[in-house]
Amino acid sequence: MTELASESAGALAVVSGGTRGIGLAMSRRLIKLGHRVVALYHVDATAAAAAAAELGGAFHPLRLDIADGGAVATAAAEVLAAHGTPAVLVNNAGINIDRPFLQMSVEQWRRVLDTNLSGTFHLCHAFAPAMMASGRDGAIVNVGATTGIRPRRDGANYCASKAGVLQLTKCLALELAPRIRVNCLIPGMTETAELVTRFRLDDPAARAAVVTEIPRGRIGTTEEVADALEFLIGPASGYLTGQKLIVDGGQFMW
Template identity: 60%
Template sequence: MNDSAERLAVVTGGTKGIGLSFSQRLVKGGYRVVALYRADEESARAAAEQIGDGFVAIRADVSDPAVAARVTREVLDHHGTPWALVLNAGRNIDRPFLDLTDDDWRQVLDANLSAPFYLTRRFAPAMLAAGGGCVVTVGATTAIRPRLNGVNYCASKAGLLHLTKCLALELAPAIRVNCLIPGMIDTEEMRTRYRTAEPEHLASLLDEIPQRRIGSPDEMAAVLEFLLSEEARYITGQKIIVDGGQFMW
């Protein structure tokens, strides 16, 4: 990323899973990265040790608008204005619709939809004043095709997809905004949810994927790198699905 030298990226959920791969790829490409994380201090320490210089992790639950305001000011005051804002953090609480509590609904909507709104609202003025940048939201295929027992998650990701498009309209031309959507990517959560260690479950899953394999977090990070680059300067308001052809929408 020759165009990334000395630029700052803020990555939510940037200390584990796909978010960790984002942070690693960006630092390797010349960005300074501030990773925001909600609770897992052990993962944050491990990420800092693994990545080293150019990486800082800050604990903040940005689903709280007051916390989002505070941490945005901290980043702007101590690290500068981001060129890239990568809204990767999310939350999943699955239950049948009739069993969902008000808190189940609120927590998932706050984490997956409200937090990206709060952070973009706070960072965008500084980014515009600095000349622009890129925002990348991380969505889900359930934004387009629903599933059982996930009405809160599906609704939040559908909202995030349209938030992406609205921001792309309102922040253009200086800030590009796109949604990066993972398919089956090899993370701890995916392995647990889909029981991929069991051959019969893995075989059933691979039957749905034309490329006949699970994707890697680094493949997600490679697409992020492209979306932030000058080569993608005419791409905004789009959903980019990285899924081996599983969902052809």
């Protein structure tokens, strides 16, 4: 973990997976809204350093494996001591390890569940008590996936983990009310480096095949996901909790 520096101005937000892709767009938006951001990352120190250079003193990258409950508890104590209690917690970090079910190892199953589902649990469990005791309303946004509702091949671990995140969201919304609102933000196909590689979107034919399935006729942007985050943490959604917000251009209409 990197050493934390104290800050006094602006409300605090903690964003897991907050140094690249959708998470980085969320960090940028939160800073634009006046938050200080502790952005958790696991492996990509280069992306974290670049984000820190870009976003300046309001941005604090912190290396952490959210699958490790003990490490999360220790890091949360450090964040609370150095930065205070977060007003916003965004559980965005996640991994894919795709395999056909009959070829999936126990380790591949566990690693995805431990990161995507248990990691969300660990962070909520570590920060929610302070958020509840702070005397002010807070917001938790768990980032889900469309495959948490609609299954796909070769992703039993990922689909199960994201379905669990959706149900965890609802349970937390019940138990942390009325002080903390908890909602699930579900992005659809969103233009990130990972998505381009995974779906070969640099191939015009592959991109066209994907786009034909999206009623809006294009792939979404990370800024549009950040727009949804801004809504979910802001006063316009003050009566919204325990819900899922799907930002997918109409690709899946549930």
